Amino acid sequence: MKCVDDFRLQFGKKEVVPIIIGGMGVDISTAELALEAARLGGIGHISDAMLPTVSDRRYKTKFVSEKQKQYKLNIEIADKSIVQFDLGQVAEATRLHVSRTMEAKRGDGMIFVNCMEKLTMNSPRETLRVRLNGALDAGVDGITLSAGLHLGSFALMEDNPRFRDAKLGIIVSSVRALQLFLRKTSRLNRLPDFIVVEGPLAGGHLGFGMDWAEYDLMTITKEILAHLAAEKLAIPVIAAGGIFTGTDATNFLEAGCAGVQVATRFTVAKECGIPEKVRQEYFKATEDQMEVNTTSPTGYPMRMISTSPSIGAGIRPNCEAYGYLLDGNGGCAYIDAYNAEVMRNPDTKKISVMEKTCLCTHMRNYDCWTCGHYTYRLKDTTHRNADGTYQSLSAAHIFNDYQFSVDGKIALPVKL
Numbered sequence: 001m002k003c004v005d006d007f008r009l010q011f012g013k014k015e016v017v018p019i020i021i022g023g024m025g026v027d028i029s030t031a032e033l034a035l036e037a038a039r040l041g042g043i044g045h046i047s048d049a050m051l052p053t054v055s056d057r058r059y060k061t062k063f064v065s066e067k068q069k070q071y072k073l074n075i076e077i078a079d080k081s082i083v084q085f086d087l088g089q090v091a092e093a094t095r096l097h098v099s100r101t102m103e104a105k106r107g108d109g110m111i112f113v114n115c116m117e118k119l120t121m122n123s124p125r126e127t128l129r130v131r132l133n134g135a136l137d138a139g140v141d142g143i144t145l146s147a148g149l150h151l152g153s154f155a156l157m158e159d160n161p162r163f164r165d166a167k168l169g170i171i172v173s174s175v176r177a178l179q180l181f182l183r184k185t186s187r188l189n190r191l192p193d194f195i196v197v198e199g200p201l202a203g204g205h206l207g208f209g210m211d212w213a214e215y216d217l218m219t220i221t222k223e224i225l226a227h228l229a230a231e232k233l234a235i236p237v238i239a240a241g242g243i244f245t246g247t248d249a250t251n252f253l254e255a256g257c258a259g260v261q262v263a264t265r266f267t268v269a270k271e272c273g274i275p276e277k278v279r280q281e282y283f284k285a286t287e288d289q290m291e292v293n294t295t296s297p298t299g300y301p302m303r304m305i306s307t308s309p310s311i312g313a314g315i316r317p318n319c320e321a322y323g324y325l326l327d328g329n330g331g332c333a334y335i336d337a338y339n340a341e342v343m344r345n346p347d348t349k350k351i352s353v354m355e356k357t358c359l360c361t362h363m364r365n366y367d368c369w370t371c372g373h374y375t376y377r378l379k380d381t382t383h384r385n386a387d388g389t390y391q392s393l394s395a396a397h398i399f400n401d402y403q404f405s406v407d408g409k410i411a412l413p414v415k416l
């Protein structure tokens with residue numbers, strides 16, 4: 001019987017264990033988590049979501065307070081178009097986070113950065129250009145483009161000396177999205193080095209509509225493999241979304257995938273950024289609490305635990321401090337939903353906004369409990385302590401379980 005360890009993901013001459021820990025913003029897929037994946041010979045992701053904010057927390061910079069101070073007169077104003085990021089600070093935050101992570105890397109694996117197009121930062125093109133090139137300049141092994149079609153993203157890196165040596169790939173959820181992307185990149189004579197096919201059971205934002213339940217990862221993966229074969233394109237395909245056991249992973253490798261990308265199992269690892277108290281909520285979650293809703297201002301459906309504090313919270317938009325989701329005109333669907341609610345309840349001090357959520361603030365504070373569909377099975381991956389809490393796991397334990405387990409089994413950790 002085969003296991004994941006019988007396979008290797010090949011990038012030219014470089015070989016890695018075919019397990020990729022997916023990017024989880026905002027600093028849920030921490031440097032510590034990514035470093036463990038690399039140490040064990042796989043691929044880990046850090047995320048470039050809200051890096052100025054993450055940099056303040058990690059490296060004691062003052063980007064958020066400086067930005068907030070600069071735009072404080074705008075706080076009560078609905079039009080956020082003047083609230084711009086300082087590109088030098090975005091570059092500095094990217095350089096800090098990526099280079100510090102890369103300097104700490106040990107082992108034969110690789111570290112990639114997850115870069116979401118939907119973080120439009122009130123200047124979509126220029127901020128994306130700085131983020132992508134900043135990560136390349138700081139020595140990241142690769143970039144995974146996500147949350148968007150990224151039709152212009154390769155061109156933004158074209159002049160970077162690392163454009164052809166770094167591993168560049170994209171997350172897609174359909175053949176159609178892939179075709180559009182490939183058409184664009186072929187003009188630069190630069191194919192992606194890998195393609196992540198993400199199905200509807202993944203965590204974070206979904207590349208599907210609210211009809212997500214009608215789709216299935218294996219079907220989409222096979223369509224994409226067939227399309228690449230027909231086009232004679234030998235690009236490694238990585239399957240993602242709902243791969244919960246080593247056996248699930250092996251099934252995708254046997255179907256022709258070069259690797260798998262997994263995330264939910266690692267949300268309860270000690271090295272992940274989710275605070276212990278919130279991690280317990282992930283363990284406790286039940287199947288009926290798995291919810292896909294449209295509260296994200298990005299326009300993409302997002303999966304989260306239905307008890308997530310972000311749902312219905314009516315905080316004032318925090319764009320002067322954050323503002324990562326502002327479109328190129330200073331707009332965000334949360335600002336509109338918030339203002340409409342304030343208009344409806346002029347005398348209410350604490351309003352509730354059900355329609356949308358202030359995603360920047362809630363993700364930053366780990367109050368938006370986004371999760372993969374199988375989060376409700378996390379309790380089966382560990383021991384219950386005498387006080388009713390669940391024993392946190394190490395990333396190495398989860399990684400090894402994916403790599404070596406067979407027969408649909410999940411290895412429990414040594415009981416503490």
Ligand SMILES: Cc1cc2nc3c(=O)[nH]c(=O)nc-3n(C[C@H](O)[C@H](O)[C@H](O)COP(=O)(O)O)c2cc1C
Nearest residue numbers: 022023024025146202203204241242262263264372
């Ligand atoms: C808590 C959490 C946060 C996530 N955040 C992001 C993100 O910021 N960007 C992204 O491209 N994917 C994100 N994802 C998706 C993962 O990277 C991954 O592709 C997917 O969740 C794999 O499916 P699984 O969680 O069922 O293993 C997130 C997933 C989780 C569970």
